[in-house]
Amino acid sequence: MLKSLREQVFEANMDLPRHGLVTFTWGNASGFDPASGLFVIKPSGVSYAELSVENLVVCDLDGAVVEGELNPSSDTPTHAALYRSWGERIGGVVHTHSSWAVSWAQAGxxxxxxxxxxxxxxxxxxxxxxxxxEEEIEQAYELKTGEVIVEGFADLDPVAVPGALVRNHGPFSWGVDAAAAVYHAVVLEEVAKMAAHTEMISAEAAPAPRYLLDKHYLRKHGPHAYYGQASR
Amino acid sequence: MLKSLREQVFEANMDLPRHGLVTFTWGNASGFDPASGLFVIKPSGVSYAELSVENLVVCDLDGAVVEGELNPSSDTPTHAALYRSWGERIGGVVHTHSSWAVSWAQAGxxxxxxxxxxxxxxxxxxxxxxxxxEEEIEQAYELKTGEVIVEGFADLDPVAVPGALVRNHGPFSWGVDAAAAVYHAVVLEEVAKMAAHTEMISAEAAPAPRYLLDKHYLRKHGPHAYYGQASR
Amino acid sequence: MLKSLREQVFEANMDLPRHGLVTFTWGNASGFDPASGLFVIKPSGVSYAELSVENLVVCDLDGAVVEGELNPSSDTPTHAALYRSWGERIGGVVHTHSSWAVSWAQAGxxxxxxxxxxxxxxxxxxxxxxxxxEEEIEQAYELKTGEVIVEGFADLDPVAVPGALVRNHGPFSWGVDAAAAVYHAVVLEEVAKMAAHTEMISAEAAPAPRYLLDKHYLRKHGPHAYYGQASR
Amino acid sequence: MLKSLREQVFEANMDLPRHGLVTFTWGNASGFDPASGLFVIKPSGVSYAELSVENLVVCDLDGAVVEGELNPSSDTPTHAALYRSWGERIGGVVHTHSSWAVSWAQAGxxxxxxxxxxxxxxxxxxxxxxxxxEEEIEQAYELKTGEVIVEGFADLDPVAVPGALVRNHGPFSWGVDAAAAVYHAVVLEEVAKMAAHTEMISAEAAPAPRYLLDKHYLRKHGPHAYYGQASR
Structure with missing residues (x-):
């Protein structure tokens, strides 16, 4: 079931330790199949050495297991909440405890x-x-984590801002597929590190002007993008 | 003698440099056998390249050598003190000079x-x-180091808090066995790094609310744990 | 065309990830041939794993593609601007998003x-x-980036100061050839890191006295240099 | 000539990049033979890939080349000055530009x-x-660097304090042989990093009490040492 998606999600999970984003089992990647409304996710607490295409878990949008013998990641309700809200726009979700992103999340x-x-x-x-x-945490912690992210994006486009920090916890990122979500997790960790150092170097550091952000974002995204190889 | 425990303790010691926790010989792991009241520990000043299952040292709870031709780690009286007090609850102890944990210990x-x-x-x-x-240091430095840790845990459960910082020195950690003590040493170093960066990013950073700590600790520990694979 | 230069530029580009200066495709190196007035540069958005001597792109000093099937780096107009102004003195240019240099650039x-x-x-x-x-960015962003560097060196010698920070962006470096530009990119990242830590260790840190700078620069450069092996 | 010492000095030099202490050629190790009054040192500006037992250079205590076809390290007069003053107590010297030690040296x-x-x-x-x-730098920079270190140790024992920071420059370390000098260079870099982080974690951090320093130093050094394996 969902063989190609399983392979993508397996590679995405294995890329997390390769990029230095996870210690032990502290991370997970999933990929969504809009046709079936199902997603594939890492099993809970399984080491990357033991992970395989076969032991990944298939869940529906309620987070219920559809295929697989292991428990899915304890963060499954968070992934499900994001796909329920944004499943037409994103096809992959990643959660890690990468060091600098967690530090910003802990700083709030x-x-x-x-x-x-x-x-x-x-x-x-x-x-x-x-x-x-306290009520949200006691009632349905992982589900509410996803809902709080969706709530926080009421005025944001998750395609234009492909990641967020969950307070006192850590980063979630997403993208068109699981590989893109991993890519954004790497970017998020790198910019988290550089932003902390920027403030260390200058207490007066100011965000880049909006027109510079526009230029960089739009040269990579949208109809006028000119970065990379259009024909490939 | 204690062949299986020797193998566990050997692997635990070798994991310390693999996880980047020790430079040169600045670390040691031990494992305790409650049946015999003996523990196995790294010999003193021996490089990890020279370490073997065979040259580990077996000591009794007074820290006296029961088997082995080499001197045990100079920190042996500290390990012995922890097993004497907590030997019914912990089966492994690790000491390192890992960089961020030492920095917090030096900051006091x-x-x-x-x-x-x-x-x-x-x-x-x-x-x-x-x-x-000064008196404690001159009389029985390594023994007193262990006793000061036990004293510091008068109102703490060493199972719920599996590590501590020894002031101006560095971290000790423990767990159900030597592997768990190593795991907690890795966690301690990682959270030491992230906590320092959290404070660097925000001088107003506040500890996570108690109900969040409860949720995370209890989803991994105790009768209502749901992280990982219960059946494995 | 320019086979030897292509090989140099290929090696220079491959050295960027080897030295830990680039994540993904966030960097590029070029090399200039003064005889033909052409330069060889990395194609845009191509991973280092896919990069080859053959898929490098040859451009003229207007940044127009002379040979190659792929788009050149989006930073090509910046490289071209530097060679137009300094082509008699420099033969290689490198751009990266290396972490500490970017942090200084972001701090301004x-x-x-x-x-x-x-x-x-x-x-x-x-x-x-x-x-x-805003006007410069909207009109000709990458070209203006190069011109702003040349403007900033109105009173500086690009041979004596082989690199610069582009505000809110990152470092550019250069040298007699692409390899020298890579070397200076490594130096720039290393000194960026050490300068930040120097200020962290002492808020009163002062630049080294001019006579010490003179001594070090001149023992490596110019007719009285005595570092290294003159006869090699 | 001095074959065994050459091999020791070669290994010591090769250990510098292995321990992450040098970038490019920014470091050198030497070893001293008190019987002949000669020392073996790295040639200047030679990459570690090209370094061999054969191309090391033998110098006398004036820093003059006694054997070898390459120029010795430009820091040779510094090494010579240390051996002239301390040659009865030390047998190896190392200089690096390791990142944290340089940061303290730059902070003064x-x-x-x-x-x-x-x-x-x-x-x-x-x-x-x-x-x-300025006069010292212009007259005999590298020689004066050594003499300033010796001057700074007028009231210090170079055996008890096996390293120093040269202001605005970087660390020198030494020991009974070249390997010990490398060992102390690693220690120096590690404690430089941890001390900076200690101050970052607490602005009120205070040095460890003297009796703790006494205990740790004396359990490793002198007639009452008990760390390691006495019989080995």
Whole structure:
């Protein structure tokens, strides 16, 4: 079932330790199939050495297991919530505890867009979501985590801002597929590091002007993009 | 003698440089056998390249060598003190000079629990022990180091808080076996790094609310745990 | 066409990830042939794994493609602008998003020359260029980026100061050939890191005295150089 | 000539990049033979890939080449000055531009002894030498660098404090042989990093009490040492 998607999601998960984004099992990637309304996700607590195309878990949009013998990632309800809201626009989700992104999430701050590295992929800052209430955490923690992200994007386009920080927790990112979500997870960690160092170097650092962000984002995205190889 | 435990302790010691936690010989792992009241520990000053299952040293709870031709780690009395007090609850101890944990120990501060990465393994902050007095250091330095840790845990559960900082020195961690103690040493170093960066990013950073810590700790530990694969 | 130069530029590009200076495709190196007035540059958005001597692109000093089937780097007009102004003195240009250099560029500060590591290659600080205006960015962003660098060197010798920070963007470096430009990119990243840490260690850190800079720069450069092997 | 010493010095030099202490050719190790009054040192500007037992250079205590076809390291007069003063107590010298040690040297501060990692090898702080005067730099820069180190140790024992920071430049370290000097260079870099982080974590961090330093230094050094394997 969903063999090609399984292979994509397997590769995306294996890319997380390759990029230095996860320690032990502290991360997971999923990929969504809009035709069937199902997504493939990493099983919970399984080491990357044990991970295989076969032991990935298939879930429906309620987060219920449709295929697989292992428990899905404990973050499955979060992934499901994002696909329920944004499944027409995103096809992959990644969660990690990458070091610099977690540090911003723990500090409770959005990452300002200080330069073009961020602007090439994020149309502005990487937002930090509001903290969950005690009731939300006790009732349905992982589900509410996803809903709080969707709530935080009420005025944001998840395609233009492909990631967010969950307060006191860590980063989630997404994209057209699982590989794109991994790519954005790498970008998020890199810009998190550079933004912290930017503020260390100058307490007066200011975000890049809007016209610079426009230029960088739009030269990579949309009908007038000219970065890369259009014909490939 | 204690062949299986020797193999576990050998692997745990070899994992320390693999995880980047030790430079040269600056670290050691031990494992405890409650049936015999003996523990296996790294020999003192032996490089990881020379370490073998055979040259590990077996000690009793007084720290006296029971089997082995080499001197045990100079930190043996510390390990022995922890097993004497907590031997019914822990089966492995690790000491390293890992960079960020040492920096907090040198700063003399407990590591606040800023987020879920820490809360998944530590039920609150990683405490920093009081400094040893001149008399304690001169009389029985390594023994007193262990006793100061036990003293510092008078109101703490070493199972819920599987590590501590020894002031001006560095981290000790423990767990159900030597592998778990290594795991907690990795967690301790990672959260030490992220907590320092959290404070760098925001001088107003506050510890995560207690209900978030409860949720994360209890979803991994205790009768209602749901992280990972229960059946495995 | 330009086979030897293609090989040099290929090696220079491949050295960028080897030195840890680029993530994904975020960097490019070029090399200039003064005889023909042409330069060889990385194609846009092509991964380092796919890069080959053959798929490099040859451009003229207007940035127009003379040979090659792929689009050249989107930064090609910047490289062209530098060769147009300095082509008699430099033969290679490198652009990266290396982490510490970007952090200084985002902070909008020149890197002070705090010591001999920098003075061995840069005769003083690494300057930070003025920000581009909205008009410049909208009209001809990459071209204006190059012109702003040339403008910023009105009173500086690009041979004595082989690199610069483009505000809110990142570092450009250059040298007698593409390999030298890579070398200076490595130096720039290293001194960017050390200068940030120098200020972290002492808020009163002062640049090294001019006579120390003179000594270090001149023992490596010019007729009285005595570093290295003159006869090799 | 001095075949065994050549091999030791070759290995010591090759260990510098292995330990991440040098970029390009920015470091050198030497070893001294008290019987002949000669020392073996790395040639100047030669890459580690090209370095061999054969192309090392043998110098006398005036820094003059006794054997070898290449120029010795430009830092040769510094090494010679240290052996002239301390040749009865030290047998190896290392110079690097390792990142954190250089940052302290550029900040012009001694590294306080915040904990036992440093105290195990340095009996107190790692001192920072006074800056050289313009006259000293112009007359005999590398020679004066050595003399300033010796001057800075007027009241210090180079065996108890096996390294120093040269202001605005970087670290020198030494030991009983070239391997010990490399070992101390690794320690120096590690404690430089941890001391900076200690101050970042607490602005009130205080050096470890003298009795703790005494304990750690003396359990590794002197007649009452008990660390390691006495019989090996």
């Amino acid at each position: 701050r959005a990452i300002p867009c200080y330069g073009t590295t961020q602007a090439d992929y994020f149309y502005g800052e990487v937002p930090c979501m509001r903290g969950l209430t | 501060r407990a590591i606040p629990c800023y987020g879920t990465t820490q809360a998944d393994y530590f039920y609150g902050e990683v405490p920093c022990m009081r400094g040893l007095t | 500060r020149a890197i002070p020359c705090y010591g001999t590591t920098q003075a061995d290659y840069f005769y003083g600080e690494v300057p930070c260029m003025r920000g581009l205006t | 501060r001694a590294i306080p002894c915040y904990g036992t990692t440093q105290a195990d090898y340095f009996y107190g702080e790692v001192p920072c030498m006074r800056g050289l005067t």
